[in-house]
Amino acid sequence: MEVISHYQEQFAAVSQHDSPSIKAYRQRAWEKFAALSFPTLKMEDWKYTSTAALQKLPFSVNSSLASKTSKESVLSRLLIAQATHKIVLIDGQLSQENSSLDKLPKGVMVKDWAAMTQNEREQLQQQLAPLHHTDGLSALNGALVNQGMTLEVKEGCEVNEPVLLVHLVTEPMNAHFAVQQIKVGQGAKLTVVEQFISLTEEPYLNSTVQSYLIEDKASLNYIKVQQEGKEGFHLSYTDIKQQKESYFHGSYFALSGQWARNTISTVLTGAGAHATLNGMYHITQKSLQDFHTLIHHQVADCSSSELFKGVLDGAGRAVFNGRILVDQDAQHTQSEQANHNLILSDQAGVDTKPQLEIFADDVKCAHGTTIGQINEEQWFYLCSRGINKDLAKKMLIEGFVVEVAHQINDAELRLLIENLLRENMNV
Amino acid sequence: MLEIKNLQATVAEKSILKGINLTVNPGEVHAIMGPNGSGKSTLSNVLAGREHIDVTAGEVLYNGKNLLDMDVEERAREGLFLAFQYPVEIPGVGNIYLLKAALNAKRQHQGLPELDAMDFLNLVKEKVKLMEMNEAMLYRSVNEGFSGGEKKRNEILQMAVLEPTLAILDETDSGLDIDALKIVAKGVNSLRSPQRAMILVTHYQRLLDYIKPDFVHVLAGGKIVRSGGPELALELEKEGYAWIDPSAKQSTVNL
Ligand SMILES: Nc1ncnc2c1ncn2[C@@H]1O[C@H](COP(=O)(O)OP(=O)(O)OP(=O)(O)O)[C@@H](O)[C@H]1O
Ligand SMILES: [Mg+2]
Numbered sequence: 001m002e003v004i005s006h007y008q009e010q011f012a013a014v015s016q017h018d019s020p021s022i023k024a025y026r027q028r029a030w031e032k033f034a035a036l037s038f039p040t041l042k043m044e045d046w047k048y049t050s051t052a053a054l055q056k057l058p059f060s061v062n063s064s065l066a067s068k069t070s071k072e073s074v075l076s077r078l079l080i081a082q083a084t085h086k087i088v089l090i091d092g093q094l095s096q097e098n099s100s101l102d103k104l105p106k107g108v109m110v111k112d113w114a115a116m117t118q119n120e121r122e123q124l125q126q127q128l129a130p131l132h133h134t135d136g137l138s139a140l141n142g143a144l145v146n147q148g149m150t151l152e153v154k155e156g157c158e159v160n161e162p163v164l165l166v167h168l169v170t171e172p173m174n175a176h177f178a179v180q181q182i183k184v185g186q187g188a189k190l191t192v193v194e195q196f197i198s199l200t201e202e203p204y205l206n207s208t209v210q211s212y213l214i215e216d217k218a219s220l221n222y223i224k225v226q227q228e229g230k231e232g233f234h235l236s237y238t239d240i241k242q243q244k245e246s247y248f249h250g251s252y253f254a255l256s257g258q259w260a261r262n263t264i265s266t267v268l269t270g271a272g273a274h275a276t277l278n279g280m281y282h283i284t285q286k287s288l289q290d291f292h293t294l295i296h297h298q299v300a301d302c303s304s305s306e307l308f309k310g311v312l313d314g315a316g317r318a319v320f321n322g323r324i325l326v327d328q329d330a331q332h333t334q335s336e337q338a339n340h341n342l343i344l345s346d347q348a349g350v351d352t353k354p355q356l357e358i359f360a361d362d363v364k365c366a367h368g369t370t371i372g373q374i375n376e377e378q379w380f381y382l383c384s385r386g387i388n389k390d391l392a393k394k395m396l397i398e399g400f401v402v403e404v405a406h407q408i409n410d411a412e413l414r415l416l417i418e419n420l421l422r423e424n425m426n427v
Numbered sequence: 428m429l430e431i432k433n434l435q436a437t438v439a440e441k442s443i444l445k446g447i448n449l450t451v452n453p454g455e456v457h458a459i460m461g462p463n464g465s466g467k468s469t470l471s472n473v474l475a476g477r478e479h480i481d482v483t484a485g486e487v488l489y490n491g492k493n494l495l496d497m498d499v500e501e502r503a504r505e506g507l508f509l510a511f512q513y514p515v516e517i518p519g520v521g522n523i524y525l526l527k528a529a530l531n532a533k534r535q536h537q538g539l540p541e542l543d544a545m546d547f548l549n550l551v552k553e554k555v556k557l558m559e560m561n562e563a564m565l566y567r568s569v570n571e572g573f574s575g576g577e578k579k580r581n582e583i584l585q586m587a588v589l590e591p592t593l594a595i596l597d598e599t600d601s602g603l604d605i606d607a608l609k610i611v612a613k614g615v616n617s618l619r620s621p622q623r624a625m626i627l628v629t630h631y632q633r634l635l636d637y638i639k640p641d642f643v644h645v646l647a648g649g650k651i652v653r654s655g656g657p658e659l660a661l662e663l664e665k666e667g668y669a670w671i672d673p674s675a676k677q678s679t680v681n682l
Binding site for chain 2: 375376377378380381382383384385386387388389391392395396398399400401402403
């Protein structure tokens, strides 16, 4: 395939300056990619998500690009312009002038790819290796990775203000292969808001492989806001490992882009851990949002909750695959999952599949899926109060999705996201 | 204000309203009573603009305009208000958000500027007090998880904020306890004026003890079969409908 040889050239260029061990790592990932290639509809996990469009675009991995983006144009796009802690990556490179890291508590360490020693990169790659070998596209990330960062919060350190982490793409036809690692040490607390934005309306690719470790009694609140450009591709793999009595609350908002696939998996490995995976996708044009999630209960006495809501308009398509795996030892697991979809157009559609695999007998697991349209009675009720049909419809759509924002723990972020969703419904 | 002439309507190809004639003048309060399934809610809904009801004959004039030609929202902005027999729950849409959107729509229609946030809040809080409701209700989703009585009270709150010219209350009294009934009546009476009119759909005299009607009508089998003064309601309370509408004797509910 032409596209394979295209990426092979990129691979050769990227690995030029690597140390031998990093080169070897890339080489193994490349071989994996060469063997598996792009996923096809024949694969169970990719049954509803075609990679054909992705294969047609020869994105280039261009790491030495010096960005000429003005500070104002960046600032105006930030979800929290006034954030105390800001990490802004422009085309994968840490932008010093837009970031602000000096107020982070001592127990927090941030390091971006460019600042890492060969040793540190090697270590990171080692830890991410299992993730880089899950399928062809994660392997491609492993072969081509040239950006990313690590964020570590030491034991007992509580970061009270959210850390805003921004990925801004400025150039068309570029591919960004990033790795990211977040570690929240014992009893530590962290809130991260990760935002993906773009200045180009043309195609590009954001590929990111992430791993989070949440240690005993630690807590990570995470919000992801995908505001990719109209033609942007977004591909992400997230592996979360939770230890005893740890807490993870993730909210994923897929608001734009032409093609996106999020694979999120959290493994509860210590008793008393809790995971929330929530999300919302709003699709207005001919585009696709795919969420594949896995919540894996390995031990007893953990709980999880999952709520994904989708609004599908135009020729929008969504895929939701929510897998809940409860091992035999994971007694007293409490787990609930729901996926609700609102379809606003004849051409829109969703493939939703709850996948419960429960091997323990003393558990409470509930799940539900709905696909529906605007409720005529509710619509009539609002119009009967004098509200015009379009606004009434918008209010109902907002009302439908806002539940996901309501669950965000931090009051300020909750409000911020509610407003964001409200604006997003105006499109 | 309202002139209904020979109104006939069908729902799902079933004839429900079979020639309604009713005239309501400013300042008047009309009570409509009648057996279950006789078409009272259907009539209320036709007036509010419910689309799944097909009007097959007749006309309705509202302040001289053809009401049936107007959009649902336009009717409301022109001062028509329906308090629903079964108010719907709307998860995620705040009560106060609805009130604001509705009031501003009406003001815009009247060529008035939007109320600023402070004035709006003061107005709403005053009405909440009138209805003896808890302010927290404003910040809950519309009717979601409200008790039956709370839903009815919420309807009257909306009415009090929107100050309609013609209010139709479809069994607002059903399911209310005595105290709530008094509060609802207080809300309704506070709106009574020579410029406004009301249609109260009810099964019980007890509402009419608090809101005195000028006329009472009996709707049976899709027609108004009897009209009279307040004393008609008292007679109905004693005798039931059978003496007026022979068909009501073997009143069976077809489900
Ligand atoms: N969507 C519908 N499809 C079929 N029949 C309907 C529909 N809506 C109403 N009807 C029928 O129309 C008739 C009149 O109903 P309506 O609700 O107007 O009665 P009502 O006088 O308000 O009764 P109640 O006192 O019980 O509230 C009933 O027989 C009802 O079953
Ligand atoms: Mg009725």
